[in-house]
């Protein structure tokens with residue numbers, strides 16, 4: 001009788017093991033084989049949003065810099081907006097751009113020095129251009145679109161403007 005038990009054990013164990021292996025295999029491979037958007041990537045080449053799709057919250061799809069730069073700020077520069085921009089700036093921008101925007105943040109000795117945000121050159125950029133930089137980054141500057149909402153970008157633009165007004 002012992003061998004009957006052993007054969008049963010073998011059959012049940014073998015079937016279970018095979019099924020488990022299949023589940024494991026598919027679990028591990030299907031996600032990789034699939035088309036996917038990695039964090040921070042807005043892939044409009046492989047994915048086109050179905051007609052009538054609206055972004056969740058105030059998110060938006062990837063927009064070319066030339067187009068974004070022509071945008072007018074929908075957020076007027078009020079003390080409240082500048083204050084919101086300031087608190088965001090302290091969190092996200094000071095490491096590189098420094099508290100006063102001079103490009104002397106604590107990260108800069110070990111990183112590429114960023115430009116002086118109070119300079120005539122940067123202040124001469126359009127609001128849309130600066131908002132684009134915040135959302136999508138530059139050649140070196142990282143993109144903050146994942147962390148900073150579209151509305152908050154304009155608060156930051158207002159704060160960058162306020163850096164020189166003071």
Ligand code: HEC
Pocket residue numbers: 089092093094095096097107111112113114115117122125129130133134137138139140141142144156160
């Ligand atoms: C990791 C460092 C780093 C952080 C953090 C950072 N920047 Fe930058 N930023 C740079 C560098 C480097 C450049 C210049 C090179 C480039 O264009 O990428 C730059 C360029 C800019 C420019 C100039 C764009 C132009 O027209 O040349 C603006 C405006 C700007 N940053 C705003 C911001 C704001 C606002 C924040 C916070 C949300 C921020 N940056 C956070 C590194 C940083």
